Amino acid sequence: MDLSAKVADQSLKARATRVAAIAAAYADEVDKAGRFPGEAIDALKSERLMGIQIPVDCGGEGRSTSEIAELCTIIAQSCAASAMIFAMHQIKVSSLVSHGVDAGWHRTFMQKICTEQLLLGSATTEGGIGGNLRNSICAIEVDGDRCRLEKDATVISYGKHADAILITSRSHKDAPPTDQVMTAFLKDQYTLEQTHVWDTLGMRGTCSDGFLFKGEAPAEQILPKPFAEIAAQSMLASSHLLWSALWYGIAVDAFTKAQTFVRAAARKAPGTTPPGLVQLAEMSSQLQVIRSNIKAGLGNYEQALSDPDRLSSMGFAVAMNNVKIASSEMILPVIHQALRICGIMGYKNGTPFSLGRHLRDAHSAELMISNDRILGNTSTMLLVHKQETGLLG
Ligand SMILES: Cc1cc2nc3c(=O)[nH]c(=O)nc-3n(C[C@H](O)[C@H](O)[C@H](O)COP(=O)(O)OP(=O)(O)OC[C@H]3O[C@@H](n4cnc5c(N)ncnc54)[C@H](O)[C@@H]3O)c2cc1C
Numbered sequence: 001m002d003l004s005a006k007v008a009d010q011s012l013k014a015r016a017t018r019v020a021a022i023a024a025a026y027a028d029e030v031d032k033a034g035r036f037p038g039e040a041i042d043a044l045k046s047e048r049l050m051g052i053q054i055p056v057d058c059g060g061e062g063r064s065t066s067e068i069a070e071l072c073t074i075i076a077q078s079c080a081a082s083a084m085i086f087a088m089h090q091i092k093v094s095s096l097v098s099h100g101v102d103a104g105w106h107r108t109f110m111q112k113i114c115t116e117q118l119l120l121g122s123a124t125t126e127g128g129i130g131g132n133l134r135n136s137i138c139a140i141e142v143d144g145d146r147c148r149l150e151k152d153a154t155v156i157s158y159g160k161h162a163d164a165i166l167i168t169s170r171s172h173k174d175a176p177p178t179d180q181v182m183t184a185f186l187k188d189q190y191t192l193e194q195t196h197v198w199d200t201l202g203m204r205g206t207c208s209d210g211f212l213f214k215g216e217a218p219a220e221q222i223l224p225k226p227f228a229e230i231a232a233q234s235m236l237a238s239s240h241l242l243w244s245a246l247w248y249g250i251a252v253d254a255f256t257k258a259q260t261f262v263r264a265a266a267r268k269a270p271g272t273t274p275p276g277l278v279q280l281a282e283m284s285s286q287l288q289v290i291r292s293n294i295k296a297g298l299g300n301y302e303q304a305l306s307d308p309d310r311l312s313s314m315g316f317a318v319a320m321n322n323v324k325i326a327s328s329e330m331i332l333p334v335i336h337q338a339l340r341i342c343g344i345m346g347y348k349n350g351t352p353f354s355l356g357r358h359l360r361d362a363h364s365a366e367l368m369i370s371n372d373r374i375l376g377n378t379s380t381m382l383l384v385h386k387q388e389t390g391l392l393g
Contacts, residue, residue, distance in 0.1 A: 091122065
């Protein structure tokens, strides 16, 4: 055996770092063309990262939300669109893990995700409802052991590239808008007729076009729990945490560029304080607040996972909403400050200090489920929920 041959490091961090290197090489091109980051997603698959959250007895690695959040942060430092695709896939997997392990079809599906490294998409947004995820207009039709669904899905990220789509609808044609279910449709069980083009300011590589979705599948593919439970117990928390993790990654990369810029200025003029140094300290403090907020949120979620009452409580929903609001708003001043430090080198595309993509991608954070809508939901809960006043407990 050749002892000098290096075995690739199989830690999660090393696997994600290899993906990040590939994502970085194509990030500007992906952004410019608004194209799917196929190279990064292929790398995720070849590092076998698509099924890591799935329990070991279903073929996965049983990795925690915190571990997955860390990978989102690593990849976002190279390409936020690739990190967002990974995050959205993992958010869909979290619903299967939390609510599908006892359902035969969904167990087999999870095994298939692991063996075939499938990419899952999400269709919650609907024409006429927008980001109000807890309401649907469309209704699934169950006819014997078959189900059919047609949805005006105005935003489906990487819809054309997904291997399956998890889609929300009313549970039947007479159900009220909030009586929803989520169904997993495989690629060969639906058609997508494109209705909207994703030509956006940022997050261009997510290719979040709009489609008229038409699907037909065995009715057992409907998740066995009401979507109200899925949203409260897995989807909202994992969305807010994983999104926040990747948004933090965008801000951290902006900071790193600014730090490199300031260090280079310090080397050029030894003995003087380079411009931007004090601002760098301020950015470091802001990043620490964002990081602490996300880490606390992840800890809160992981503790709540073993306590269904806490998971469904108002206090938990308020806390998760607050993580999203804070991280989506706080990353923007950090990136803006980095731009001021790097000046024209940050403003120009194609320099080692370019920050245009970071700034444009980061602006999606406040809109991805509108912060106004989330604040509206939180404010309703605050009519009855008591704000945390201490530091412990
Ligand atoms: C990068 C990216 C990828 C996405 N990928 C997907 C995907 O894969 N699948 C999917 O289903 N969706 C996806 N979305 C859509 C997303 O989840 C939201 O549905 C969408 O961002 C909401 O769009 P909207 O601005 O039309 O918001 P709406 O919720 O329709 O709101 C429109 C405006 O009304 C105001 N508003 C709404 N409600 C309130 C309120 N209660 N109080 C005060 N003001 C209010 C807000 O200011 C908001 O700007 C994606 C979005 C982004 C940015």
